[in-house]
Amino acid sequence: MLVPYESLLSLVTGIFRDRGLPTERAAIAAAALCHGDLTGVTSHGTVNLTRLYLPLLDRGRIDPEADMHVRTDLGACVLADARRALGLWSASQAMELACARASRYGIGMVSLHGATHIGCAGHHAARAVAHGMIGLIASNCGGQRIAPPPGGTTPMLGTNPLALACPAGDAHPFLLDMSTTVVPTGRVRAAARAGRAIPPGWLAAEDGSPVTDATAFDRGEARLLWLGGEPETGAYKGFGLGLLVEILAALVPGAALGAVSSDGDSDDDIGVMALAIAPELLRTGFSEDATALFDAVRGWPAWDPGAPVAYPGWHEGERAARFRDHGVPIPAAIFEELRAASARVAG
């Protein structure tokens, strides 16, 4: 079904507010969660409300009212304890603070430990674009272990997402939002729920042979591959990028680390890096050059004239514009879940 964007936002905002989040915070978190549905990244949208965020709130593992506690402030750099606040909100707060610092120093970094699941990393990174800035978000998965290192028998790290947003003039912003594994677990589980086979190259069996049955992952019969796939096609780069995120997002602030975790199932104490760069403070002509770059990508000679070349974020921007005008596609079962969650608290 198609749900008007403002109705969806307001429904989710109400659910978060009823669970104890202050109103403004609830609205920011709702926008972060609905970003998934709005851009077509449905694995990270409202489907996660009843599966991920509400149980964490109900069990007290997320504190709806906690404020960030700044531990070190060096001006261009802030290290803070997110104190188990809802990550959907605190990652956006971290990015806004990074932008404020970048507006004075050219660059700003906010490094969080004690965070909870942030949803789509790209949503938070994209906040920088509203300030004419470049935004980068890296987040680990706390102590959670999902993918094994190349040559290793057991999972070590999470899917460790990395996102970069950059203004593109009047066009949709550049927005890369990627797990450092071939795909995030959400896409494997969505295929498993739908009974769809997955392409070779996402999962592998112990002996390295491709697994196309998505349900094998949660049965522990297949490992999720790092970007690059096998060692000869770049698995060490994907694993290296996973560690890059672990270092920047979690080792820097002192958050939980997958490799030294005492509980490989827990995604408590997540680490987040929010970095903003203010290019217009550094030089003139940035905006014109960004427009020229992304226009050139869009106009690049394509094999199929019906499938023009695109940069990350372009298709998501098109979808968001369409869904804002005509309604956001939400499966009827998910919409019922949202209504039930809303009614339960209100009742």
Add this chain to the structure above:
Amino acid sequence: MLVPYESLLSLVTGIFRDRGLPTERAAIAAAALCHGDLTGVTSHGTVNLTRLYLPLLDRGRIDPEADMHVRTDLGACVLADARRALGLWSASQAMELACARASRYGIGMVSLHGATHIGCAGHHAARAVAHGMIGLIASNCGGQRIAPPPGGTTPMLGTNPLALACPAGDAHPFLLDMSTTVVPTGRVRAAARAGRAIPPGWLAAEDGSPVTDATAFDRGEARLLWLGGEPETGAYKGFGLGLLVEILAALVPGAALGAVSSDGDSDDDIGVMALAIAPELLRTGFSEDATALFDAVRGWPAWDPGAPVAYPGWHEGERAARFRDHGVPIPAAIFEELRAASARVAG
């Protein structure tokens, strides 16, 4: 043959000095070039001296004496024109300046345009480790076009390397040094020179079928793939990472951009980002946590007890230690080239 490391450094330093580089600068550039041979990344070592750097110096496209010209200085951030200085030197200079700024602000960024080829990005990133810092280097390839975007008919961007170095206590530092394509062109050309076939997944023909003949690349009969390979296994992530580097390294400072280049063969006006983070200024316990993280990776349960799990930089660190003690393997033909280059100028 095995060449003592100090002899190799001194030979290359002499060649650069004889081409007009000040002595200290020549030594820094020589260390950057020999880093390739010292760590086993031979595609980026002394093999490039007569093929890449000396011709650029001889044609005046590299200025051996140019000093960096600072255009904007915001304290934590510096934007500078590298003025065609030898990239092997200026990338190291940029990283040292970034570290100096990070020692005051917690983070430091130096953004260069007008740079020339920097060699192994990882060598420059690793300079941060000597200061107890995390170093990141991103570099585009100027206006040079090497790999086409997914769905595009002609090359758009360079192989756009990205490197991150991080202290690991007493162990070899973490050092990820990667092109954002599956492999850099140097590895394809090394296979072509040696007459070796390459694995499927590096090159593809127009119709997407794998090409294992390395010589097809320079004949223009095969395209280099982005990390991730094909679209269903993450090609858009690899291409997105290539654009991430293009944005951070070149769009920020206003260097040449592959997609809007007027000469897709030229690697003049390269952009470089050097970023340093000083974690010990942000919190206590960083060094202990880094030791614990990288020890845990090294001790991870492995399928093959003879092939322990490693992090990027570990094997390179082992090789460098061995080669410093016992000599650096240099093919006799390359050593002859170095001797001839040295004699020609001295004579």
